[in-house]
Amino acid sequence: MQVILGVLIGIAAIFGIVFSRIITTFIHELGHAIPALLLSPGKVTMYVGSDGDDAKSIKIQVGRLTILLSFMMWDLDIGLCQYQSTPSIAKDLMIVLGGPFLSLLSGSMILFFLVNADLTDGWIFVLSILMISSISDFLINIIPRKRPRILRSGDKIFNDGMQLVFLYQKRNLVPSYHAALELKKEGKNAEAIELMQNLTSKYPKKRVYWEEILDLQYMSGDIKAFLQTYDQYESAFDPAFAYVGQWAEYKIKLHDYDDVVKKLTTLIYEGKSSYVLHYYRGKALVELSEYHDAMRDFHALTLGEVEDPRALANRAYCQFRLGYKEEAREDVIEAVEHGQSHMGEIYFLAGVIFEDSDEQKALEFYKKSLALKYKHHALSFNISRIEK
DSSP states (O other), X not given: OHHHHHHHHHHHHHHHHHHHHHHHHHHHHHHHHHHHHHHSOSOEEXXXXXXXXXXXXXXXXXXXXXXXXXXXXXXXXXXXXEOOOOSOHHHHHHHHHHHHHHHHHHHHHHHHHHHHSOOOHHHHHHHHHHHHHHHHHHHHHHSOOXXXXXXXXXXXXXXXXXXXXXXXXXXXXXXXXXXXXXXXXXXXXXXXXXXXXXXXXXXXXXXXXXXXXXXXXXXHXXXXXXXXXXXXXXXXXXXXXXXXXXXXXXHHHTTOHHHHHHHHHHHHHXXXXXXXXXXXXXXXXXXXXXXXXXXXXXXXXXXXXXXXXXXXHHHHHHHHHTTOHHHHHHHHHHHHHHXXXXXXXXXXXXXXXXXXXXXXXXHHHHHHHHHTTOOOTXXXXXXXXXXX
């Protein structure tokens, strides 16, 4: 009986921890969202249960605020609030601090209640888990971490503590930096880059100037300039992990597949494994026709409660090339049905996989990919070949 009771208590504790993560993550992200709605223009999006993935999320729309709820709660990095930054460092500071503040406040209030209220053992158990989760949220986010999270989109994001460090560093930045940011907002990237390059010449150890140049060059699609700047950035700052996804994307476009595999494998073996590293190593291995190794990378990204459609489509392509055509068709159809982002790539891969069994279906997928302006050297050729 005692064994059964212990098992039941263990199960209750697990469910309590999962449920508490949902609640305290929601509270933390709400702490960012409320000041963002009050102080910043544009839309505000709250993710609870994911790092920016829309797949299988429950969507709640409240005015400018969009809340996306998912239930993959085992990772500590399970929340995100996206908003348009403001020209004011003070306003951005309040938005960033809002999350940790609300986590600490809720944890402190629960602790006060536990100490002063007459509660049953059940309530003490539940509230204790909530308190620990709230305080954990505060500590995880307020202590600066130099290594960013790489989102499924490839974007990088630092935790709240590191964002506070960056805001502190920006307080004394020269006026031309802010002028460059204004040019960036106006879409005048070339002029903004020129200003930032002048700043890196004067202040070569100011990391923020280099990162703005990388952002602008990536936005502009200037592959050669981005790679040159990245080499300088990587040699000057350690770690230069933040932009490795963009670096890998551009190196693949230049057919430098071996360089990509070598660098990303080194980073993975150093314990810096992430979605971006496995995804781009997989893409480079595909180009080298190393389909078994590539499939392992993409398969690693499909493990979890919700399979990532983009990774699933790429895994399907590897299966197709290895001769597992029925499995490939099943996987890519699932990717098409559940995908919400990178659909141009998913449709293109679906077209390739279906071309030898159903040309009309393949043509439909190719045309959908083309309509989404997906860029691949074989796309237009494949469409014209089928139509003829």
